[in-house]
């Protein structure tokens with residue numbers, strides 16, 4: 523059966539259509555509010571960069587389920603690999619009765635991860651689990667307690683990773699108490715602080731020395747491109763200076779590549795754009811073409827510090843998810859999807875790169891590969907404009923385009939399209955967003 527969908531947008535009804543409206547009512551009666559309230563259009567299937575809702579509308583997906591379906595929805599090779607694996611072996615716990623897929627994924631991760639040294643991986647189910655395990659590994663290896671993350675960081679929703687997430691984030695409210703020994707430190711945010719990478723790093727390092735001290739720090743977690751924080755790309759030189767500081771002080775440098783990694787930004791990992799080799803990398807989201815899988819990959823000596831049974835879990839590196847990941851890696855290489863992300867970046871710059879000049883409500887457009895942010899401001903200022911963001915999201919969704927929100931100030935329109943999105947769909951989606959921006963001035 524061929525479920526593929528033509529890659530153009532066709533809206534057949536008002537959004538949300540009647541089937542979505544009916545589902546929304548059932549959802550309100552049965553699903554926890556904690557599961558989120560962003561959209562009320564219900565999806566039936568997807569293909570490439572297009573989603574099809576339960577009323578038959580085709581929507582342009584600029585979100586990929588928050589950065590997951592980087593290679594496109596329902597990739598046929600991934601589906602076939604998962605289906606075949608599901609008829610052979612759906613589960614056995616790797617630590618008890620191991621299987622080859624797990625080993626093959628770890629081998630592939632070692633191959634694509636920067637660094638001319640031996641690497642090992644442990645596989646888990648979600649990004650937050652990967653970050654949690656990376657924290658444990660870093661503490662075990664260094665014998666130190668303190669974990670640093672950056673202002674505006676997002677590392678997950680488990681108790682530990684929520685605590686590592688930027689403190690003013692409203693979703694944290696009332697969820698504590700949170701564990702201690704976790705500190706947020708200032709990041710380089712060129713749009714707001716205007717500092718060079720070196721100046722910003724000096725500020726970060728000074729903050730650490732003054733308020734925390736370097737001796738007890740086990741690891742410094744960074745998103746090389748902050749996703750939920752609002753597509754924050756630190757100035758050149760920032761991460762190099764932070765890495766040098768980490769090396770001088772015996773601190774592990776951990777790149778959280780859960781959102782920006784695995785071919786999304788025109789490289790396997792976004793840290794590659796900064797020329798820095800991390801000690802540990804966490805990946806998830808796009809790694810298995812939509813199946814749940816995540817990984818911690820690091821220097822062998824760091825990863826080997828952990829005792830058997832100290833990391834992982836029942837479903838980690840499941841045979842079906844790992845089969846999907848292996849197929850995803852193959853698709854990325856065969857179809858040159860790293861190059862495709864670079865194509866998407868060029869097409870986005872060409873189409874939306876002048877929006878800050880064109881619309882007073884746009885403060886900045888920034889991005890890398892298929893990861894863009896449009897910062898909305900009160901006209902003539904750098905003040906965040908959450909109302910404008912709400913209006914743009916509403917207009918886009920009502921017109922069959924699904925972007926995301928982001929930003930600690932709720933003022934960044936985030937675009938995480940699939941790297942297989944066509945120029946035509948980019949143009950169509952941009953036209954819809956432009957309509958909303960033009961209304962705002």
Ligand SMILES: Cc1ncc(COP(=O)(O)O)c(C=O)c1O
Nearest residue numbers: 648649650676677678749780781
């Ligand atoms: C950078 C980063 N780290 C961690 C996470 C948490 O991943 P998960 O939602 O799979 O637990 C996310 C999710 O958005 C993320 O973007």
